[in-house]
Amino acid sequence: MIKTAQTPPDAALRREGSDETQVPDGRQPRPVNFRENEPSESRQAKQRLLESEERHRLFFEQSRDAMMTLAPPSWRFTTGNPAACATYGVRDEAKFVALGPWDVSP
DSSP states (O other): OEEEEEEOOTTOEEOTTOOOEEOTTOOOOEEEEEETTSOHHHHHHHHHHHHHHHHHHHHHHHOSSOOEEEETTTTEEEEEOHHHHHHTTOSSHHHHTTOOHHHHOO
16 A cells, blocks of 8 residues: 655745644645555655755755756756856746757857
8 A cells, every 4th residue: 555645845844743834935745655564764765865856956946056957968958947047048947958058158
């Protein structure tokens, strides 16, 4: 049997003694599936990994510095944060990922 737990972002506040979470930016915590017979250490490791991923995603999205990722073999941008879009004068991430580094380099 699979149980579903809610994984709040790192910024979420958990009331002491309660399973309720408050997410400051209004996003819904994403569900995480745990197997009932799964060892608690494994559950905790998955939970820590999801929290770490959320922390890094928030850092990427909220950074004032332009940040982007590339992927071989095309070496085109795969993601770009809002600061990168503003720096290179594109409206949104979809337009940014259509570019390559050669399109924005002097």
